[in-house]
Each structure stands twice: as C-alpha cells, then as structure tokens.
Amino acid sequence: MQIIFYKHIDYFINQKKNYYIIIIVSLCYLFFGVEKSFSQNKIDSLLNEITKYSKEKIKNDTIPIQLLSDLSNEYLYSDPKKAEEYARKALVLAETQIKSSIKIPVLNCLGSSYEIRGQYDSAFIYFKEAYRLIKKTNNQTIQRAITLEKIGVLYRYKAEYDKATKYLLDALEIAQKLNAEKLQGNILNSIGNIFVERQKPQEALKYYEESLVFKKKTGNKRTISNSLGNIALIHQQLGNFDKSIKMFEEVLVIKKEIGDKEGESGAYFGLGQVYESQKKYKRALEEFKKAAKIDEELDYRYVLADDYRQIGRMYSKLGNHTLAIFYVEKAIEMAEEVNSNRVFLTVYSTLTEVYEAEKDYKNAFEAMRKSYQYNDSVFTEQTEKQITEINTKYETDKKEKENQLLLTQNKLQEQKLSTQKSLIIASVFFLFLFIGLAFVLNRQRMIKNKANILLKIKNIEIEQQKEEIEIKTEYANKLNKEIQSTLDIVNEQNKSITSSIKYAKRIQDAILPTQKEMKTILGNDFFVFYQPKDIVSGDFYFVEQIEKKLKNGQRETNIIICVADCTGHGVSGALMSMLGIESLNKIITQNIISPNLILENLHNQINEKLHQNDNQSQDGMDAIVLNFKKIDGKFVSVEYAGAMNPLYYSQLNQDIEEFKIIKATKKSLGGTIYSKQTESNTFKNHFISLLDENNQPIPTQFYLSSDGYQDQFGGKKGKKLMVKNFRNLLKEMASNSIQEQKENIETHFEEWKNGYEQVDDVVVMGIQIS
Incomplete structure (x- = not known):
C-alpha cells in the first residue's frame, strides 16, 4: 500500500497537474498506509482531518505537508527509517510551495531521522539548511529554537563542546522568551549531557533536575522518562547504585508502555553500567546485549559503538579475551561509520584495557596512543577557555x-x-x-x-x-x-613523561608476584600492603618456590620470600628494584636457598653490575630473606637473614602469645654507605622451628617490612611513626585474622598520615603459619 502511495505522489508531482488531486490521493493512501502501531485515537484524528478536508475542499496546500510531518514524528523513535520516508514525501510537497519557511519543520523531521540512527553528517545537512532558511526571517520563533537545539546536540555527539554549548544557550534564550516549557526541558537536558561527558556529574544533576521540572509540567511520558534515565545515570556515577537501579527499572516500564524502543535500549544500557560498577559483570553483560539487540534492529550506529564497547569490556572482565577483542573491534567499525571523536576516545581506551588484561603490552601501548590522540581532539575546550580569558583581560585593560x-x-x-x-x-x-x-x-x-x-x-x-x-x-x-x-x-x-612512567608501572607490576601466584604458593594466609610514593616504586617483594625429592622419598619444598627497600624512590628506585628482582631470579636458578648466601650473592651482583668498586656509587638496598621449609606439604622451619631490616614474628608458646624480634646484620646490599664500617660483616642465618616437641605445628605470624611505614610523618604533631609504634601495632594485631591484619595496616597508615604527604615507598608483608 505504501509503495503505491509513493508512486502516486511522484506521478502527480512530475506531471504538475491538478495539485488538489495530489492532496486527496495522498491523504487517502496515507490513511490506508499508516502502521498498526498507531493508537486508535491517532487514526481517528487523521480520519477526521481527511473527512473535513474532503468535504470543505479547503484550498490549503500545507495540510498534507503537516500531516506527513506528524506521521514522521510519530515513527521517529519506533521506526526511524519509516520516519525518513514520510519526511521525504513531505519535503517533496513543501518544495512546490512559494514560502520557503514551510520547509523548516520538514527539514528538522528529516534531520532527526538521521540523527537518531547516528548518521550525523547527513543530519547536519538538513538542520543547517533549516537554520539557513530561519535566518532569512530573523524572527525569534519556536522553530528557530528547535533547530538551534538540534544543531547543538549534534555538536555534542561530535565532542565539539564549545559549539554545542553556544547553540544550546542561544536556543534556551529563545525558549525562555517564548515560555516554551517543553523545549526548555529538552535544552536543559542536553546541557546536562555535556557536563556528563565532561565528567562533572554534580553540575549535570543540577540541569537534569531542572529539566525534569519542566517536563513534568507537559505530562509527556517519553521526555519525563528520558530525564529520569539521565538522573539515574548520575546516581550510578555518584555510587548510589540501589537508587540508580530502581530509577532505571522505572524508566524501562515507561519506555515499554509507550513503545519507545530507543529509550528501552538506553534503560538496559544504564542498568548494565550500574551492574558493572557493582562488579556484577555477568549481569551487566546481559543488559548490554539487550541494548545492542534493540539498537541493531533500529540501526543506531552511534549507540551500537558504545554497546559493543561495553560488551567487549565485560568479556574482558570475565576473562574471555577473544570475544572481548572481537566486540571492541566491532565498536571501532561503528565509530568509523559515525566519525565521532568522543566514540573513538572511549573505544580505544577500552581496547587499551582489554590488551592490558591480556598482558599484550605492545598492542595496549598502541591503543593507548590512539586514545590520547582523540583525547586531545575532545578536550581542547580548556585551551580555548584560557585563550579567551587572556584576550578578555587584554581587551579590558x-x-x-x-x-x-x-x-x-x-x-x-x-x-x-x-x-x-x-x-x-x-x-x-x-x-x-x-x-x-x-x-x-x-x-x-x-x-x-x-x-x-x-x-x-x-x-x-x-x-x-x-x-x-x-x-x-x-x-x-x-x-x-x-x-x-x-x-x-x-x-x-x-x-609524555607521565605516560612513559605509567607504562613503566605496568611493566613493574607485571614482574612482581601476582596475588594468584602467591596464593598458589602460600595459600590464603598472607597479606601484602604495597603503596609506592610515586607512580613506580623502589620497594619490591619476591616469592619463589623450589621443590626437590629427598633420598628417603620425602618431598622437600623451600619457599623463598624477600622484601627489599632500594635506594631512592620513583624512577630511580624502580630501576634498582628491577635489578634486584632479576638478580634474585638468577641466584635462585643456581639452587642457592640459604638466606645468608642469597644476600651475599645479591650484594656481590649489585657491586658488579653497578661497577661500585670503581665509581663509589651509593646505590643499593636493604632486605629481608626468609626460607620456609616444608616436608611433604607440612611447614617445619624458617631460616631468616636480614640486611639492615629486622624480622618481627609472633609465636604461640604453651597458649601464650610471644612477640619477638630478630635483628638484622648491620650491612646493606651494594653501595659504599657502610663499606668501611660493615664490609667485613657477614650475613647471619637465624633458625626458627615451626613444630613443637610433639611434632605439632606452632601457630606463628611473620612480618616483613621496608622502613617506609615507620618513617611516615603524621599524627597530631606531624612526627614520624617510629619503630617502637610500628612494632606495637604489629603486636596488637597479631591475634587477628590475616584479612583483619591487612585492614589494620592500611587503615592505620591512612589515619596516621592525617593529610601529610607520603615520604617513602611502603611495603609490609604478613604471613600466617598454623
């Protein structure tokens, strides 16, 4: 029916005969061709208009144009392609009119049908043409405000926020003069969207709530639910997850009720974001897939880029890197089609995360470089603002x-x-x-x-x-x-420097033992509090396990643990830490497992690699080394040797908790700081049994630490924590669970700093043997 209708319209227009026949035929086919999804009231309304037009034979050529525009608007959110078809027919009729201003609302309808599908270049053509016609009249009309608002929204999609803000504020000024409450609500909502994308949720919330006030006055469920969805998104960003979920579910009910497919997709996407924030990645993946399914049906390419990007992120979080990369690459394809800097920025940032999770640092760095490229394109407004302020000050002077x-x-x-x-x-x-x-x-x-x-x-x-x-x-x-x-x-x-240091941090993190690796060796009875002063750290920790079978058939396991504090912090300290880890790996491969020999070999390697006998370099490190010995999976003893750093441990002896300290050898590893006084010192081994006289395990807590924790300034008087207070803290928390001990260490450190800057890298490791 619709195809026949279009053919008749084209025929009569091309023949340019009896224009009133065009109107009658057009309206008749229009009536029979409307979709079943229109409400009965809308059908009755159109029928009454057609009947009235036929009986009175009103010679008003704009009536079919208006009716076609109305149909286009009705289809805009449920079937945007259909909306485009009706708008094009209206435009053909409008072209025959003398007054060019009749084309303005039709051009806006056509532009909106492209905008909602993410085809922004096409949308720009029609909105700009509408605005060109409007400027000829120089009247402050509602169509002028609508067109300015639509152009402003398109600039926001393209991340050109300065232009977007200018057009939206111009539109708001006209809407306020005309007291157009519905339009004011839409414009305020669009301004709020800009603040969301600029990561200013509090400012965005102010505009969204003001927008909601206007929209409630109009009673339009679609626009009210749009504002509720935006407010729900802000609550998600502010951490109010339960409130955000409740609001998104309310929005979803309204969107389904009014048949707003675009809004339904947005509600599912919003729920996905909330569940992602709660780390419920499987649930989030389900919601993002629901959104993508709808957007694929509607051909919303701009939104599909975000859908695929989020699906990829969730697969990455769930450990499926193949599907993660597949969906992120689909998102890149969508971004190339819509040509939006904002979409490119978010997609390449996500691709960086996915490659990092896969430890593919080469591709991660390339994706990060591309995201920085688009980051510069998106966030140039600050530079423009600075220039404007300078120029304003200069002009004032x-x-x-x-x-x-x-x-x-x-x-x-x-x-x-x-x-x-x-x-x-x-x-x-x-x-x-x-x-x-x-x-x-x-x-x-x-x-x-x-x-x-x-x-x-x-x-x-x-x-x-x-x-x-x-x-x-x-x-x-x-x-x-x-x-x-x-x-x-x-x-x-x-x-550039910050980017390089951050990349260096990822490399440093990659060579440190992971939580998963440590749990494989130590089980769950340990904690590590690792807090660099800067981005990278001069403190490090090392865990390795060596197994061998004894002649009597028993299996002996030696777990080597080292906590070290290198000279300096930041980049210089990080380089020393990497040298230390590389040297320890080399020593362990030589089957050297005695702590004192490990320290002696590490001392010699540092001297050798830094040529310290020639240049008197003072770079070095202090360290603790433990060797936990297990026989057939049962802990039997611990050997300790220390370079400047002592060992703290708490042991239950006949139901009495005893807190003990074993002092370290007064000798650093490498450097010339103590060479004259301590070079002759040898690292001493200390033996601790983990079995009682009945060969039963003795519950024991061990604590290894650098000096960063005890040297931190803070408290009420801004003084150092000191060794005594650090030792008392360990003693007081020794009877707690290992998880509680970690929380005690972290909380006490933050409370002690009391606003003071961190002075050194910090690492504290606790190990519980029972």
Whole structure:
C-alpha cells in the first residue's frame, strides 16, 4: 500500500497537474498506509482531518505537508527509517510551495531521522539548511529554537563542546522568551549531557533536575522518562547504585508502555553500567546485549559503538579475551561509520584495557596512543577557555586605557571651549568699553598663549601615553605568545613523561608476584600492603618456590620470600628494584636457598653490575630473606637473614602469645654507605622451628617490612611513626585474622598520615603459619 502511495505522489508531482488531486490521493493512501502501531485515537484524528478536508475542499496546500510531518514524528523513535520516508514525501510537497519557511519543520523531521540512527553528517545537512532558511526571517520563533537545539546536540555527539554549548544557550534564550516549557526541558537536558561527558556529574544533576521540572509540567511520558534515565545515570556515577537501579527499572516500564524502543535500549544500557560498577559483570553483560539487540534492529550506529564497547569490556572482565577483542573491534567499525571523536576516545581506551588484561603490552601501548590522540581532539575546550580569558583581560585593560585617554581629551576640549568663550566675552566687552581695548587685548593674548602652551604640553603627554600603550600592548602580546608556547611545550613534555612512567608501572607490576601466584604458593594466609610514593616504586617483594625429592622419598619444598627497600624512590628506585628482582631470579636458578648466601650473592651482583668498586656509587638496598621449609606439604622451619631490616614474628608458646624480634646484620646490599664500617660483616642465618616437641605445628605470624611505614610523618604533631609504634601495632594485631591484619595496616597508615604527604615507598608483608 505504501509503495503505491509513493508512486502516486511522484506521478502527480512530475506531471504538475491538478495539485488538489495530489492532496486527496495522498491523504487517502496515507490513511490506508499508516502502521498498526498507531493508537486508535491517532487514526481517528487523521480520519477526521481527511473527512473535513474532503468535504470543505479547503484550498490549503500545507495540510498534507503537516500531516506527513506528524506521521514522521510519530515513527521517529519506533521506526526511524519509516520516519525518513514520510519526511521525504513531505519535503517533496513543501518544495512546490512559494514560502520557503514551510520547509523548516520538514527539514528538522528529516534531520532527526538521521540523527537518531547516528548518521550525523547527513543530519547536519538538513538542520543547517533549516537554520539557513530561519535566518532569512530573523524572527525569534519556536522553530528557530528547535533547530538551534538540534544543531547543538549534534555538536555534542561530535565532542565539539564549545559549539554545542553556544547553540544550546542561544536556543534556551529563545525558549525562555517564548515560555516554551517543553523545549526548555529538552535544552536543559542536553546541557546536562555535556557536563556528563565532561565528567562533572554534580553540575549535570543540577540541569537534569531542572529539566525534569519542566517536563513534568507537559505530562509527556517519553521526555519525563528520558530525564529520569539521565538522573539515574548520575546516581550510578555518584555510587548510589540501589537508587540508580530502581530509577532505571522505572524508566524501562515507561519506555515499554509507550513503545519507545530507543529509550528501552538506553534503560538496559544504564542498568548494565550500574551492574558493572557493582562488579556484577555477568549481569551487566546481559543488559548490554539487550541494548545492542534493540539498537541493531533500529540501526543506531552511534549507540551500537558504545554497546559493543561495553560488551567487549565485560568479556574482558570475565576473562574471555577473544570475544572481548572481537566486540571492541566491532565498536571501532561503528565509530568509523559515525566519525565521532568522543566514540573513538572511549573505544580505544577500552581496547587499551582489554590488551592490558591480556598482558599484550605492545598492542595496549598502541591503543593507548590512539586514545590520547582523540583525547586531545575532545578536550581542547580548556585551551580555548584560557585563550579567551587572556584576550578578555587584554581587551579590558585596553578599553580602560582608551577611556582614560578620552577623558583627558575631553578635559582639553572643555578648556579650549572655555578659552573661546572668554574671547567672545572680550569682543562684546570691547564694543562697550573701547577705552580699555588695549589692556583687554593684551590680557586675552596672554591667557591664550598660556592656554596654547598648556595644550601643547597636554598633546605631547597624550602622544607619549599613546606610544607607551602601543609598546606595552605589543610587548604583552609577544609575552603572551611566548608564555603560551612554553606552556604548550611543558604540558606536552609532562604528558609524555607521565605516560612513559605509567607504562613503566605496568611493566613493574607485571614482574612482581601476582596475588594468584602467591596464593598458589602460600595459600590464603598472607597479606601484602604495597603503596609506592610515586607512580613506580623502589620497594619490591619476591616469592619463589623450589621443590626437590629427598633420598628417603620425602618431598622437600623451600619457599623463598624477600622484601627489599632500594635506594631512592620513583624512577630511580624502580630501576634498582628491577635489578634486584632479576638478580634474585638468577641466584635462585643456581639452587642457592640459604638466606645468608642469597644476600651475599645479591650484594656481590649489585657491586658488579653497578661497577661500585670503581665509581663509589651509593646505590643499593636493604632486605629481608626468609626460607620456609616444608616436608611433604607440612611447614617445619624458617631460616631468616636480614640486611639492615629486622624480622618481627609472633609465636604461640604453651597458649601464650610471644612477640619477638630478630635483628638484622648491620650491612646493606651494594653501595659504599657502610663499606668501611660493615664490609667485613657477614650475613647471619637465624633458625626458627615451626613444630613443637610433639611434632605439632606452632601457630606463628611473620612480618616483613621496608622502613617506609615507620618513617611516615603524621599524627597530631606531624612526627614520624617510629619503630617502637610500628612494632606495637604489629603486636596488637597479631591475634587477628590475616584479612583483619591487612585492614589494620592500611587503615592505620591512612589515619596516621592525617593529610601529610607520603615520604617513602611502603611495603609490609604478613604471613600466617598454623
């Protein structure tokens, strides 16, 4: 039926005969071709319009255009392709009209049908054409505000936030003048969206709530539910997850009720984001897939890019890296079709996360580089704002100086007028007092000469001021350019350095033992509190396991654990830590398992690799090494040796908890700090039994630490924590569970800092043997 309708319309328009027949035929086919999804009230309304039009034979060519536009709007959210078809037919009819303004709402309908499918370049063409026609009238109409709002929304999709804000504020000003409450609600909602994408949720919430007030006045369920969905998203970002879920479910009910497929997809997507924030990744994956299914049916390419990106992230979180990369690459394809910098930024950021999770650092770095490229494109507004502020300040200063110059000129003009007035009075006076002519003329000449001298002086001063202003202005412009250029260089260098250090951190994290690896060796009875002062750390920890079978058939396991504190922190400390880990791996592969020999070999390797016998380098490290010995899976003993750092442990002896300290050897690893006093010292081994006289396990807690924790400044007086207080903390918490001990260590450190800056890298390891 619809195909026949379109053919009749095209035929009559091409023939240009009997235009009123076009209208009657168009409306008849329009009536029979409407979709079943329209409500009965809408069908009755269209039928009444057609009947009225046929009986009265109203010669008004705009009626079928309006009806076709109405049909386009009705289909906009349920079937945007259908909306495009009706809008195109309306545009064909509108082209035959004399008044070009009739095309404006039709062009907006056509642009909206492209916008909602993510085809923004096409949408721009129609919205811009509508705005061109509007500017010819120069009237502050509702269509002008609507068109400005639509262009502003498109600029937001393209992440051109400065242009988006300008168009939206212009639209809001017109809507306020016309008291258009529905449109004001839509515009405020769009401004809120900009703040969301700029990661300013509190500001966005203010605009969304103000938008909701206007939308509730109109009673439009679609727009009300849109605002509720946006507010739900903000609560998700602020951590109010239960409230966010409740609101999204309320939105979902409304969207299904009114048949808003686009809104239904958005509600599922929002629920997925909340469940992701709660780390319920399987549930989040289900919601994102529901959203994608709807958006695929509607061909919403812009939104599909986000759907596929989120599905990929969830598969990555769930450990399925193959599907994760597959969906993120689909998201990149969608991003290329819609050509949006914002979408490129989010998709490549997600791809970076996926490759990092897979430990594919090469591809992760490439994806991160691309995300930075689009990050620069999206967030250039701050630079524009700085330039605007500088220009505004400069123009203000210039205006003040010009005003001062004008005041000076006015004073001179007044003085000149006063002189002229005196001359006129003197001339009149001469007529009546001829006798005093000589005296008066001489007097006036003197006054005039004096005034001229003063005038010349003032003119010279004015010229000097003008030259001074020009010189200062030129200097200020040059200085501003130099400052901006320097700032650009510094910012770029800082960005590059920070990026490199962050990448170095990922490498450092990759070579440290993972929680999974440590649980495989130690079980669940351990904790590690590892907190670098900067991005990378000079403290490190090392865990390795060596197994061998004894001659008597028993299986012996040696678990080597090391906690070390390298000279310095940040990048220099991190390099030393990597040297230490590499050296330990080499020592262990040589089957050296005695702690004192491990320390001695590590000391020699540092001296050798840093050529310290030649250059007197003071780089080195302090360390603790433990060897937990197990026979057939049962802990039997521990050997300890320390370089500067002691061992703390708590052991239950006949139901009495005893807290003990074994002092370290006064000798650092590498460096020349203690070489004269301590180089002759040898690292001493200490033996601790983990079995009682009945060969039963003795519950024991071990604590290994760098000096960063005890050296931290804080408390009420801003002093160091000190060794004594650190030791008392360990003693007090020794009877707690291992998880409680970790929480005690972390909480006490943050409370002790009390706002003070962290002074050193920190690592504390606790191991529970029972």
